[in-house]
Amino acid sequence: MHERGYIKKTAATAASIAFLLLGWELLAVMLASPALPRPLPAFITFVREIPAGLWRHFLISSYRVVLSILLSLALALPCGMVLGREERFDRLAAPLVYLVYPVPKIVFLPVLMVLLGIGDISKIALITLVIFFQILVPIRDAARGINAGVINSVKSLGAGRWDIYKHVVWPAVLPEMLTALRVASGTAIAVLFFSETIVSQEGLGYYLLDAWSRYAYREMFAGIIAMGLLGFIIYMALDYLERRLCPWKFV
Amino acid sequence: MINLAGNKLMVNVENLSVSYRQQRKEVPALRGVSFAIPRGGTCALIGPSGCGKSTLLYVLSGLLGSFSGRVLVDDEPVQPLRRQTALILQDYGLLPWKKVFDNVGLGLDIRGINGRERTARVQRVLLEVGLWEMRDRYPSQLSGGQRQRVAIARALALEPDLLLMDEPFSSLDALTREKLQKQLLDIWQKKRMTVVLVTHSIEEAIFLGQIIIVLSEHPGRVVDIVENPRVGEPGYRKTPEFHALTTVLREKLIP
Numbered sequence: 001m002h003e004r005g006y007i008k009k010t011a012a013t014a015a016s017i018a019f020l021l022l023g024w025e026l027l028a029v030m031l032a033s034p035a036l037p038r039p040l041p042a043f044i045t046f047v048r049e050i051p052a053g054l055w056r057h058f059l060i061s062s063y064r065v066v067l068s069i070l071l072s073l074a075l076a077l078p079c080g081m082v083l084g085r086e087e088r089f090d091r092l093a094a095p096l097v098y099l100v101y102p103v104p105k106i107v108f109l110p111v112l113m114v115l116l117g118i119g120d121i122s123k124i125a126l127i128t129l130v131i132f133f134q135i136l137v138p139i140r141d142a143a144r145g146i147n148a149g150v151i152n153s154v155k156s157l158g159a160g161r162w163d164i165y166k167h168v169v170w171p172a173v174l175p176e177m178l179t180a181l182r183v184a185s186g187t188a189i190a191v192l193f194f195s196e197t198i199v200s201q202e203g204l205g206y207y208l209l210d211a212w213s214r215y216a217y218r219e220m221f222a223g224i225i226a227m228g229l230l231g232f233i234i235y236m237a238l239d240y241l242e243r244r245l246c247p248w249k250f251v
Numbered sequence: 252m253i254n255l256a257g258n259k260l261m262v263n264v265e266n267l268s269v270s271y272r273q274q275r276k277e278v279p280a281l282r283g284v285s286f287a288i289p290r291g292g293t294c295a296l297i298g299p300s301g302c303g304k305s306t307l308l309y310v311l312s313g314l315l316g317s318f319s320g321r322v323l324v325d326d327e328p329v330q331p332l333r334r335q336t337a338l339i340l341q342d343y344g345l346l347p348w349k350k351v352f353d354n355v356g357l358g359l360d361i362r363g364i365n366g367r368e369r370t371a372r373v374q375r376v377l378l379e380v381g382l383w384e385m386r387d388r389y390p391s392q393l394s395g396g397q398r399q400r401v402a403i404a405r406a407l408a409l410e411p412d413l414l415l416m417d418e419p420f421s422s423l424d425a426l427t428r429e430k431l432q433k434q435l436l437d438i439w440q441k442k443r444m445t446v447v448l449v450t451h452s453i454e455e456a457i458f459l460g461q462i463i464i465v466l467s468e469h470p471g472r473v474v475d476i477v478e479n480p481r482v483g484e485p486g487y488r489k490t491p492e493f494h495a496l497t498t499v500l501r502e503k504l505i506p
């Protein structure tokens with residue numbers, strides 16, 4: 001039963017990748033412009049570029065994105081659970097959250113660079129700042145939406161505050177957390193790209209922009225493929241995590 | 252507090268009133284409710300929707316602490332987290348992320364009972380309700396009746412002397428409901444814990460409640476307390492007395 005679901009899913013993934021490549025091919029043939037190379041040459045360049053230095057940019061970008069995701073999760077998860085369950089705190093924090101949430105936080109990059117330097121830390125701080133809210137808000141809402149009956153019946157078993165968090169709130173927000181992480185990982189890569197195009201010497205954003213400035217479109221697309229791959233790997237990792245962490249969703 | 256027959260009261264409620272605060276207004280839910288249940292007895296609470304039955308159960312469980320009047324459980328003022336009280340709510344008892352076994356063991360986890368003692372107790376109560384084979388399933392993989400039995404098992408695992416149930420069988424089909432009512436009766440006859448059961452069903456109240464408390468429309472007041480000592484006698488459901496009592500209760504509920 002599980003096995004079959006897995007095969008189905010893999011087939012669906014393969015089909016959607018094939019569909020994407022087909023669309024790309026068609027568009028490239030129609031445009032017939034060097035600005036949009038066809039998929040095969042782009043992939044050949046990608047494979048050639050990996051040993052030539054692309055691997056380093058890929059690793060650096062991966063490191064920045066993954067660390068940012070982990071950091072913002074480590075901050076947003078406890079905050080979200082507490083704000084969702086403890087009304088006193090939420091009353092204090094809610095105005096702040098709603099004021100800061102819509103502000104395009106990338107405008108803080110210059111400030112962060114002044115404060116934290118132009119290296120990894122300012123980039124990680126920027127990504128974390130952006131996706132923290134994207135993770136916090138859904139987790140808070142999920143924690144808040146837990147049925148009072150569930151809480152009461154666990155309380156009636158003698159549960160204290162800590163037991164409620166451990167047995168009810170944490171597992172209840174897990175699925176929302178993973179969904180939020182999927183959305184946030186996309187945002188994280190977009191913000192990463194932006195941050196790496198500004199005073200930067202490494203990372204996929206830099207690699208891409210550098211290729212672009214040299215009109216090396218095939219290399220540029222090799223960089224795009226690498227970014228897509230990064231997103232895909234994160235997505236697969238989250239899928240795997242969901243299977244491990246939320247087995248009750250798959251029965 | 253022990254009377255001459257040695258019949259201690261398990262629950263003693265005197266002049267209980269509860270109101271909820273809603274948009275700065277006090278909305279009364281229960282008004283001047285008094286009754287008593289002897290230790291080891293069963294009691295059914297019946298009344299129209301919204302009359303405060305669940306509220307009353309919450310007060311008895313200690314979860315709702317703001318009330319006026321006197322509520323004694325086992326001769327002590329009711330307190331939250333009394334260890335021998337178990338509460339079963341209608342639909343929300345089970346945690347979807349825990350397997351049957353761990354749902355039943357949850358109360359034990361919380362009370363710090365683990366290891367072999369936990370396993371043994373969970374096994375015993377699951378066998379008791381006939382669900383040992385289902386121990387590795389998640390609640391979503393069970394039928395409504397099986398889920399309700401898991402909830403009962405979880406309460407029994409705590410070895411309670413006071414079992415509070417809020418419409419435990421109301422979402423089940425008639426056949427399953429009768430089976431579970433019988434099973435609950437069997438369990439009660441074996442263990443003789445005090446049972447308080449909220450129900451919408453007149454039949455269920457008569458089948459299970461040695462004391463039947465009829466509450467009025469919102470805010471709930473005691474309309475009548477009906478004694479029903481034949482609970483548990485074999486074949487009671489088929490006797491003329493049973494049917495006579497149905498009529499009596501129906502008239503009290505729908506005057």
Ligand SMILES: Nc1ncnc2c1ncn2[C@@H]1O[C@H](COP(=O)(O)OP(=O)(O)OP(=O)(O)O)[C@@H](O)[C@H]1O
Pocket residue numbers: 271272273278279280299300301302303304305306307469
């Ligand atoms: N948290 C709450 N805040 C405000 N009012 C409430 C709250 N809970 C219940 N009430 C009100 O108190 C009254 C009694 O509610 P309760 O849930 O005890 O009724 P009930 O007899 O259990 O009803 P039902 O048979 O429909 O379950 C109702 O009028 C309800 O609207």
Ligand SMILES: [Mg+2]
Pocket residue numbers: 304305306417
């Ligand atoms: Mg109710």
